[in-house]
Amino acid sequence: MARAMKFLCVFLLLCPFSLALVSLGSTTNSTDELALLSFKSMVSSSPPSLLGSWNSSSHFCSWPGVVCGHRHPDRVVALSMGSFNLSGRISPSLGNLSFLTELNLADNQLVGGIPGELGHLARLQLLNVTRNYLQGSIPVTLGGCTKLKVLDLSANRLQGEIPWPLDSFPSIEYLYLYKNRLSGDIPPSLGNLTNLQQLELHENMLSGAIPSSLGMLSSLSLLSLGYNNLSGPIPTSLWNISTLTKLSVQRNMLSGTIPPNSFNNLPHIQVLYMDNNNFHGPIPASISNASSMVDFQPAHNFFSGIIPSEIGRLRNLILLQLNWNLLEAKEPKDWEFITALTNCSRLQILGLSGNKFGGVLPDSFSNLSASLTYIDLEDNQISGSIPDGIGNLLNLQILALDINLFTESLPSSLFRLKNLVVLYVDYNNIGGTIPMAIGNLTELNDLLLNSNAFSSTIPETLGNLTKLVELDMSSNYLTGPVPSTIFNIATLSRYLDLSNNNLEGKLPEEIGNLKNLIKFNAESNKLSGEIPATIGECQLLQYLSLKNNTFNGSIPLILSKLKAIEFVDLSSNNLSGPIPKSLGNLTMLRYLNLSFNNISGEVPNFGIFANITAISVESNGKLCGGINDLHLPTCSFQLPKKKHKFLVIPIVISLVTTLVALPSIIMLCIWHKKRKSKIPPTHHSVQGHPLVSYSQLVRATNGFSETNLLGSGSFGTVYRGEMNGQEGETTNLVAVKVLKLQTPKALESFTAECEALRGLRHRNLVKIITICSSIDSRGNDFKAIVYDFMRNGSLDRWLHPDANDLAEQRELNLLERVTILLDVAYALDYLHCHGPEPVVHCDLKSSNVLLDADMVAHVGDFGLAKILVERSSLHHSTSSMGFRGTIGYAAPEYGAGNMVSTYGDIYSYGILVLETITGRRPTESAFRQGLSLREQVDLALQDRNRIVDAVDTPLSLDLLNELRTVGESAYKRKTDCVISLLRVGMSCTQESPSSRTSTGDIIKELLAIKDALLRVREHRT
Structure with missing residues (x-):
């Protein structure tokens, strides 16, 4: 009993603690x-x-x-x-x-x-x-x-x-x-993380210098700082981290030299990426101590001097990219590094393009590693012949020898390289024939032989190259017929260029087999016969030039089936017959040249024929009609002879009657004009647009609910709406702009927009469906404009998405941006030059560029537009609307004198181009406090290495991805396109209005950029 009582006491003492433990376990x-x-x-x-x-x-x-x-x-x-x-x-x-x-x-x-x-x-x-x-x-x-x-x-x-x-x-x-x-900045205190083994900060927007304190990280094996905005030299302390296996500082703004003894303390370094910076000086001989080096990439810098032969001691080297520096080779001894590289048996990629290499390639070039898959010597001054033993490099897939001074003929061993995918030998002085053995290179995708001195005929064995995507043989001395076998290469899609040769005979009917071809150029040859109708089978064709030949017959009607065609030049031939009117239905066609032929008959006046800057029909003596700007004679259609004598009397009677009645008619017109001025204006329509009722718009917008609100501006609020069409038609989505009539000048904005858009019809302008001029439910004046609904919103929302709205995290690639800018340029060209009357938009900006379901751009919001009375680029505004445009986009001359001009629109367009490519609004606070957007771009254009940093983040990442996945050549082409776009923006925003680029020249430049981007895209696929 005593034991039991003792146990009970202990239990009672421990019970609270046990319950607490249970409770705690339950809680956690x-x-x-x-x-x-x-x-x-x-x-x-x-x-x-x-x-x-x-x-x-x-x-x-x-x-x-x-x-x-x-x-x-x-x-x-x-x-x-x-x-x-x-x-x-x-x-x-x-x-x-x-x-x-x-x-x-x-x-x-x-x-x-x-x-x-x-x-x-x-x-x-x-x-x-x-x-x-x-x-x-x-x-x-x-x-x-x-x-x-x-x-x-x-x-x-x-x-x-x-x-x-x-x-x-x-x-x-x-x-x-x-x-x-x-x-x-990179925090210097990161140097305190003494256990750090890997530090990766690449692909950000970090700036400032690399902290020397990082050299204290004695366990660091990987340091990646590339793709930032870092400046200054690489700290000396970093060259002393003996544990480093990878150092990447590529694509920054770093400068300085590689210290002479830098590689003495890096025995384990395997990867060193320094490309796309501002480094200079020689490559030190101490690199021989980096015996573990696998990838060495100092491309796109200002390294100079001779490549040290000690580089040949890097027996593990796989990638050596020295492209685009100032490295030299003049004498045979300067090429000794090539002989030394024959020791690097694992070498796969050798890039030496864009330097100052001259003289003759040594014979040892043919003894380089059999593992080589990529050799790039583009854009140097190398002379002599291509080494005879180049066929020893059996695993080569890419060989770029273009833009040099090579002579002689193609070595026969070259055609043993059956793994070649890309062969560039263009822009040299290589002559002789194109051997039949070229048909052995059956893996080729790209073959560029253009701008050389090749003679004789095109070998039929080219037809064996069944994987070709692009073939360029232009600007040589080729003769004879075009072999039909070329047109059996179904993969030919990017382009086929045979221009500027001495080719003769007919263009083979087999051209219709190239159903995926985008560009075909056979201009400036001696081709004859009729243009084959089978060319209409090339449904993806965008560019066709057959000018400067002797083609005869009529223009094939089948050309109107080429729905993707943008450029056609058939000038300087012997074509005859009429112009097919159906060419006017080609909505993508932007340029058509039919000049210097024997074409006759009526020139159509719609489609491309309504754009004087897009067509040329000069030196065709039998043409008539067309738009007034062509200044062609009126077409006379001969009437039946039997009726002539019966028409004389009525014509005379009518003429006499008119003369007698003329004074009465004049008096009647004067009276009618005076009477009309006293009659109050009608409310059935405004400026030619039919009206819709207030109640209809209430129903369409669900009572102008906030859920339908699309946006709000100075003069109006825009709602999404659904309006019923005619009986039997489906519901139409619309955008309803309700005017803020309490805002000063809002009514003038409404009138200006209706007036400006009254007679305008263009694919790239927002279309007014109807208007409403009524009173609302409270008896107040109510005015609204109803437009086509643009499903993809404004360009502004694509360029500057709301960081908190996942639905708006959308990105435009470079080709999409160019296409949008081209659409806007077409709209401006129409407004300024080809509409019923010249119209100046006065408020062009990214929020006024709207995108439909197919991402076609439409210029909208003409509330500040001005119709020019005379067809000239300048006109003094008599409007009382005040300052025209939006700060940041408006031309500087608008701030003083209020001169409305088409030049002002061009300035706004230039700012739009810069915004679209950089992703930065011209009104950012950073620009208000320092350099303007234009000045920032100007600085970037002075240094090619800064271009990636200047563009919008998605574009910069896309460019860098191009470099990693496709290679230097594709990256360079795409970067060139970006530079060209930025230069378009700069040329449009010149201080002097008359110095700004015209819309016609803008369109030509953008078409060339778009074509280049399509070529890059096709190359990737």
Whole structure:
């Protein structure tokens, strides 16, 4: 009994403590489960079953992605949900998982910010949220995760500076912040992270110098700082980190030299990327000490001098890219590095293009590694013949020898390279025949032989090259017929250029086999016969030039079937017969030259024939009709002879009657004019547009509800609406602009817009469907304009999406931007030169460029437009609307004197071009405080290496991706297109109005840029 009482006492003493433990276990258990359920509530997965089992029917430790501990079996220690296809936001409740050591949410579609509450996870060792869509800044509170070893926030949309707490992680070994939008300096205190092994900060917007303190990271093996805006030299301390295996500083604005002894302390360096900076000086001979080097890429800098032969000691070298520097070779001894490179048996990529290499390639060139797949010697001054032994390089896939001074003929061994995919020998002085053996290169995609001195005939064996995508043999001395075998290469799509030769005979009917061909140029030859009707089978053809030949017969009617055609030049031939009227139906056609032929009959006056700058029909003596600007005689259609004598009497009688009645008619017109001025204006229509009732618009917009609100401007608010069509028609989506009549000048804006758009009809102008001039439900005046609805909104919303609106996270590629700018240029060209009356828009900007469902651009908002009385570029405005345009877009001359001019629109268009390519509004606060948008672009154009930094982030990433995935040549072509676009913007925004580029020249330049981009795209595919 005493024992029992003793046991009971002990139990009663311990009971409260036991209950407390049970209660505590229950609380922590519940806390983890609640945190997980909170996380689930804010995300969704595809398929839903991934999170479907996260419910009370099973213990949370068994849920997919959840890992509980061994020592604490009811506590979550890891949440591993990488590639779970999650969308939504990260719940702050995850900060309550106090035992969590690993949080992996990589490769999902998560949005929003990184919750600061994650800083409560004191046990956390791994935080990985890479490849999501996370925004905002890196939370300072993450400094609380003092046991972190791996922090991976890469490939998101994080902004702001790198926060100082990141330098307080004593255990961190891997820090990945690359592919974000981080700015500011690299914190020098990162040098305190003594355990750091890998630091990747590339593809951000970091600026300033590289901190020398990073040289204190004695365990660092990988340092990646590329694709930023860093400046200054590479600190000397970095060349002393002996543990480094990879150093990447490419695509910055770094300068300075490589120190002479820099490679003495880098025995383990394998990868060194320094390209696209401003480095100069020689490549030091100490590079021989980097015996582990695999990739060495100092391209696109200003390195000079001779390449040291010591580079041949890098026996593991696979990639050597020295392109686009100032490196030299003049004497045979300067080429000794080639002989030394024969020791590098693993070498696969050798890039030497864009330097100052001259003289003759040594014979040892043929003894380079048999592993070589890529050799680029483009754009040098190398002379002599192509080495006879080049056929030894049997694995070559890309050989670029273009833009040099090579002579002699193509060596026979060249045609043993059966793995060649790309062969560029264009722009040299290579002569002789094109051997029949060229047909052995059956893997070729690109073959450029143009601008040389090749003679004799085109070998029929070219037909064996069944994988060709582009073939250029232009500007040689080729003779004889065009072999039909070429036209059996079904893959030929990018272009086929045979121009500027001495080819003769007929154009083979087989041309119709090239159904995917985009560009065909056979101009300036001696081709004859009729243009084959089979050319109409080339349904993707955009460019066709057959000028300067002796083609005869009529213009094939089948040309009107080429729905994609943009450019046609048939000038300087012997063509006869009429112009097919159906050519006017080709909506994509932008240029048509039929001059210097024997064409006769009526010139159509619609479609492209209504645009005087887009057509040429001169020196065809039998043409008539057409638009007035052609100044052709009126077409006379002969009447039947029998009726002539019966027509004389009525004509005489009518003439006499008219003369007698003329005074009465004049008096009647004067009276009618006076009477009309006294009659109050009608309300049945305004400026030629039919009216719609107020009640109809109320129904269409659901009572002008906020859910239908599209936007609001100075003079009006725009709503989305649904209006019923005619009986039997479907409902039409419309945009309804309701005028803010209480705003001064709003009524004038309404009148100006109606007046300006009254007679305008163009594919790239927003169309007015109807208008409303009435009173609202309160008896107040009400005016509205109803337009076609543009499903893809404004260009402004594409260029500057709302960071908080996932639906607006949209990006335009370069080709899409060029196409939009081209559409706007067409609209301006029509307004200024080809409409019923010249119209100046006066407020061109990205928010007034609207995109339809097919991403076709339409210029809208003509509330400030001005119709010019005379067809001249300048006209003094008599309007009282005041300053015309929007600050930042308006021409400088509009600020003084209020001169309305087409030149003013060109200036606004130039700003629009710069905005579209840079992704920056001209009204940003940064521009108000310093350089203007134009001045910033001007600085970037002075240094090619800054172009990537000057353009919109999606475009810069696209350019860099082009470099990585396709290669230097494609990157260079695409960069050239960007530079050309920026120069268009600069030429349109000249201070002097008369110095600005005309719309016609803008269109020609953009068409050339678009063609170049299509070629790059085809090359990729």
